[in-house]
Structure formats: C-alpha cells, structure tokens
Amino acid sequence: MKSSLQGMRTLAAGAAAGAMTAFWGVQALAQDLMGQPTPKGIALQPAAAPLKHDAIFFHDVILMPIITIITLFVAALLIWVIFRYNARANPVPAKFSHNTTIEVIWTLVPVLILVFIAIFSFRLLFTYHDMPRPDLTVKAVGYQWYWGYEYPDHEVGEFISNMLPEDEARAAGVPYLLAANEPMVVPVGKTVRVLVTAADVIHSFAMPAFGLKTDAIPGRVNETWFTAEKEGVYYGQCSELCGVDHAYMPIEIRVVSQAEFDAWVASKGGNPAGLAASTEAEATAPAVAQTATDASATEGVAEDAAVSPPPETAAPAAAAAAN
Numbered sequence: 191m192k193s194s195l196q197g198m199r200t201l202a203a204g205a206a207a208g209a210m211t212a213f214w215g216v217q218a219l220a221q222d223l224m225g226q227p228t229p230k231g232i233a234l235q236p237a238a239a240p241l242k243h244d245a246i247f248f249h250d251v252i253l254m255p256i257i258t259i260i261t262l263f264v265a266a267l268l269i270w271v272i273f274r275y276n277a278r279a280n281p282v283p284a285k286f287s288h289n290t291t292i293e294v295i296w297t298l299v300p301v302l303i304l305v306f307i308a309i310f311s312f313r314l315l316f317t318y319h320d321m322p323r324p325d326l327t328v329k330a331v332g333y334q335w336y337w338g339y340e341y342p343d344h345e346v347g348e349f350i351s352n353m354l355p356e357d358e359a360r361a362a363g364v365p366y367l368l369a370a371n372e373p374m375v376v377p378v379g380k381t382v383r384v385l386v387t388a389a390d391v392i393h394s395f396a397m398p399a400f401g402l403k404t405d406a407i408p409g410r411v412n413e414t415w416f417t418a419e420k421e422g423v424y425y426g427q428c429s430e431l432c433g434v435d436h437a438y439m440p441i442e443i444r445v446v447s448q449a450e451f452d453a454w455v456a457s458k459g460g461n462p463a464g465l466a467a468s469t470e471a472e473a474t475a476p477a478v479a480q481t482a483t484d485a486s487a488t489e490g491v492a493e494d495a496a497v498s499p500p501p502e503t504a505a506p507a508a509a510a511a512a513n
C-alpha cells in the first residue's frame with residue numbers, strides 16, 4: 191500500500207507538471223492578436239487600455255494562483271482520502287465526528303481568502319467607476335441588430351454601424367462577423383466616455399481589448415470609458431442575447447491619430463473643434479454632456495432617439511416615443 195501511495199504521488203506530481211507545461215506551451219504558441227480573438231488562444235485578449243491592464247492583473251495575478259492552489263489542494267485531499275481511508279487500507283475507522291480546531295480553520299480560511307479577493311475586486315470596480323475627465327463623448331445605441339454611434343461634442347449625428355457582409359469582409363481581408371461597415375472612430379490616448387443605451391431590447395456593448403462590457407438598456411443610459419493606448423482596429427460584439435441576429439452586430443472601434451480623427455469628424459459633417467469647445471464649456475459651466483446624460487436618463491432614451499432617428503428605425507423610435 192505504501193508503494194502504491196508513493197506511485198500515486200509521483201503520478202499526481204507528473205500530471206500537474208504536464209498540465210502546467212501544456213498550459214504555458216499553448217499560451218506561448220498562440221501569437222495573441224491585438225484587438226481580436228486569437229485562434230486556439232486561451233488567455234484574455236491583450237490589453238490596449240488601462241482598465242484591461244487592471245482586469246488582467248486581477249485575473250492572472252490574484253485569481254488564477256488562488257484558484258490553482260485551491261484546486262490542487264482539494265484534489266490532493268481527495269486522493270489522500272481515497273487511498274488512505276478506503277475499507278482495505280483502513281479496516282477499523284475512527285468513530286469521532288467533531289474537531290473544533292479544524293472546523294474553525296475551514297471556516298476562517300475561506301473567509302480570509304474571500305476578503306483578500308474582495309480588496310482587489312473592489313479596487314478594480316472603483317477604477318471602472320472613477321472615469322478620468324473625458325476628452326470626448328460617444329453615444330452607442332444598440333438596435334436589433336446593429337449599433338448606432340453619435341458624437342454629441344463634435345456634432346456628429348447618429349450613424350449606423352452594420353456588420354460587413356462576408357464577401358466584402360473577405361475581399362478587404364478583415365475578420366468576418368467582427369468587422370463593421372462604419373466603425374466608431376476615436377483618437378489615440380484620449381479618454382473616451384461611452385454612453386451606452388438601447389432602443390428596443392437589452393444589448394451589451396463589449397470591447398475585450400479595452401476591458402469593457404456594459405449593458406445597453408432601453409430607457410437608461412449606462413456610462414463607461416476607455417483610453418486607447420495604441421492606434422489600430424479593435425473588435426467586440428454585442429454580449430447580451432438580443433434576438434436572432436445577436437451574433438451579427440459587431441462593434442468595431444478604429445483608434446487613429448488626432449489629425450486623422452479631426453479629418454474623420456469633418457468628413458462626417460461634424461465640428462472637429464467641438465472637442466476643445468466642449469472641454470472649455472465643461473471647465474466653466476456645468477458639464478454640457480453630463481446635463482444631456484441626466485436628461486436622457488430621466489426622460490428616457492426615446493426622446494434622444496426621436497431627435498435623430500436613423501432612417502431604418504424611424505418607426506420603432508416613434509413607437510418608443512409614444513410609450
């Protein structure tokens with residue numbers, strides 16, 4: 191029995207080492223793509239914004255080691271009990287049923303572990319909540335089944351972002367199901383406040399590379415933010431089951447230089463100076479955008495939708511306004 195226990199120990203140690211090697215091996219093999227999922231990738235998408243760095247730290251440094259240690263510890267206990275205390279190895283079982291010391295330990299230790307996790311968890315939650323002073327605001331509206339983006343600071347009215355059809359995506363060499371015909375465009379290194387809402391059912395605005403996932407709820411405005419660190423194209427998807435085309439309403443964010451952004455705003459008929467103007471206004475008077483947020487939060491998104499209804503949704507918006 192002694193030797194079989196020894197054998198089990200060696201086997202368990204070997205299996206654990208093998209699993210770790212396989213885990214890190216797969217991670218090393220996968221060349222993580224920036225801003226989109228990596229085939230066979232198992233880690234989180236690489237970070238391109240501060241919140242995602244914090245989220246990755248919380249996952250990789252705090253949660254994963256704790257989960258791994260607990261899993262190995264419980265597995266070792268199970269294996270020990272199975273081999274040490276089966277009927278053959280332990281024919282005369284002990285009769286006691288309580289042990290105060292061990293009961294105190296197995297109550298206190300999990301509590302301490304949870305408190306430790308909570309410290310970092312709440313810190314991360316507050317980081318999400320504490321948006322730095324935003325440089326610009328984008329309103330993202332979820333529809334069945336596409337997104338609408340509006341830049342109130344820059345006087346860019348809502349435009350519709352649809353998924354790029356398969357043939358066009360293949361021809362352009364961009365990922366089908368992720369690429370959009372009209373991406374959201376933002377300047378690099380600027381803090382973007384995203385006001386998230388929906389006009390029909392609940393959607394969710396998610397952008398893994400920025401660590402974002404915010405529900406888009408009709409009649410309510412949720413706020414989130416990001417500061418993109420690198421220029422590039424980033425992809426996300428609606429992340430709330432919202433109907434038959436839920437999988438076909440991707441989110442594409444193109445991060446460009448300030449000059450390119452200004453040119454894009456101008457091409458959309460907006461006012462590139464809107465950024466500076468609104469920042470100035472925010473510094474001197476109560477935030478214009480904030481007031482707009484409050485108004486739409488209290489009076490409902492229907493009003494906003496009625497102000498600038500996209501052509502496709504004029505009827506639903508009118509119906510929503512009637513409600």
Ligand SMILES: [Cu+2]
Pocket residue numbers: 332333392393394428429430431432436439
């Ligand atoms: Cu959706």
